[in-house]
Amino acid sequence: MTQNKWQAKQGRPAQHWQPFKLDRAECRLCPRHCQPKNNRMGFCGVRGTVEGKFQTFNFGLSLAATEEVIETEAVNHFSPGTRILSMGNIGCMMACSFCQNWETSQIKHLDPQAVRHYSPAEVVEICLKNNIPMISWTYNDPVVWHEFIIETSTLAQQHGIKTLYKSAFYIEQKPVEELLQCIDIFSLSLKSLNDKFYQKHTKARIQPVLERIKQVAASDKHLEISQLLIPELNDSDEDIIQTIDWVLKNLGTEIPLHFVAFHPAYQYQQVNRTDVSSLKQARRLAYSKGLKHIYLGNTLDAGLNDTFCQQCGVLLVQRYGLHANAINLDEHSHCCQCGTLSSIIRPLSSSPELTFPSFSMETSTFDKEGGGHTEDTKKKQIIIHWHEEAQSIHILQLDAKGASDTLFIRSIGYNHGIKKTLSHGLERFIISRQHPSETGVVISWESDCQYQALALLDRAHYPTYSCTSEQQIMPLISD
Ligand code: SF4
Structure with a gap:
């Protein structure tokens, strides 16, 4: 087996496999059913056969835990505005030519600097x-992180932490039965309803995906569906109507459906971004x-x-980019104007099982020119100007990797500012444009920590250090 350091260290027994011939094991996690020989990996590059038994090589291996918001995950009807801890791993059971996260999904392109190791308890503690x-x-x-997700999600739920699963869902039935025991929210993506499209552009098949979506829909878990609209690949009226018809027939009229803009990436760069x-x-x-x-x-x-009341039409939740503001919902999800029950589940802040101390972000006020910060101005700072290609950034702590620190973030052109605290292993968080008048942000801090800003080309995008283009590393301006 060709092993780099992370593979050699992390092999441990996998679930969902069966013996196959003398020197192979057959994986039953996804419908691909890889049968690698001893010392070979399956298609995903993170699961393989060792001495006739199947092992997982990515247990606990993760991209840096990142604080984002639920809106990054194409989930609009569950707790708008909720802060989430986004955890991504490495490898994938598919190989989409247009993959928006190819730097981490396709193992051969992985930047080892992007990989961390967490135990289930550490992930829960960060939360x-x-x-x-x-x-x-x-x-x-x-999907390819199954064992770690089951163990960590089960532990998280014991501590009152909700769990969200965002996936292309090329997976077998039995693993989904396990997920339904410990996942609260599913955000599942369809690429197309066309099996030829799946085979050619994703290296997967459509039917298992559809069956698994129906399996989740038949449960009591929250479900939302999204489809990336890719210019010249799946954006014709015929393609879209196929998706709509399937969703209507199998999931009903109430299911939230997200059509999502694509940015040119990986092997599909000959087109522009999806037009609005x-x-x-x-x-x-x-x-219609x-x-x-x-x-x-x-x-x-x-x-x-935005989300409107289905009865009286009043605005229930207003959204700008990744910012959501529930303005006409009572605490039990009723429209404040007409009393009709909406399908939006209320923010978790009202959930009684949560016993967290007070919110860690505090609001300060700044003048419209972006100055007027009340703190000492002897700070290091990063100045970001939003531009068409990037309206969100990840801020990451470069050296200390999760050391406690406080940053001040103030809008340019908009009267808003916050104090943001990082602690206990959280080393990365998202900032996104929050108002049309906001032209950028200034991030400042007083500690000896070093920070970098990486541009997000779209939501649920994870830019890495060296595999990104120059444009993805935002300019850093220090005082
Ligand atoms: S999870 Fe990986 S090893 Fe298992 S069948 Fe799918 S691609 Fe193959």
């Missing part, structure tokens, strides 16, 4: 110590067929992601 009420299994794809007009056309078709909750992801245009 508890930083008052983050939800873990999201996301980015590359959680394509997203709007998909929404028109979905509404009877779907009720259609959202357009990765766009900042006003009014494309």
